[in-house]
Amino acid sequence: GENVEQHPSTLSVQEGDSAVIKCTYSDSASNYFPWYKQELGKRPQLIIDIRSNVGEKKDQRIAVTLNKTAKHFSLHITETQPEDSAVYFCAASKGPSGNQGGKLIFGQGTELSVKP
């Protein structure tokens, strides 16, 4: 089945610096790659996603890049702020593909700490 590896497990940056989190996946049929942010004591929430028909997507200070050949994708956060501190999870899926759309498999998570 699908396996998603995420690095690093912890990341500490100064406010204003950039942060990059990387994930690799094993199943070449995966075509949907979301990123979730989980603040302390809260539920994970989707922050950005990318599908296999594009190589990059940007939303204000966050961007995601996808390299299907190498089977890896990355989250980039620019001009980091203390409120960006959280655990970030990448995920991969073969969905949607009809009613039996694929499972959403998560990476191990990255704890990002932004120091003021």
Added chain:
Amino acid sequence: EADIYQTPRYLVIGTGKKITLECSQTMGHDKMYWYQQDPGMELHLIHYSYGVNSTEKGDLSSESTVSRIRTEHFPLTLESARPSHTSQYLCASISRRTEAFFGQGTRLTVV
């Protein structure tokens, strides 16, 4: 407001007890998943469902069972709780675009 609800939020029970964690969603989604997560750690898929009467085991072995008799409801049951079951259990409802909407979670402690 369309949302996904989990009850209870916190539960402390004794070893050997049977418990059911409730999960309900009002978003009309067919797919629902259960994840097990230790605080701030990896999300492990333990059960998933593609619709009514459809249930599958996930990638992480779990001694729990699930049922899906109604689209809105996806309860998880532990027949005999053990201390190793202590964890947080997150239920998710999946949109047709594969976006996961998570419940607030149930933090279970087995003593």
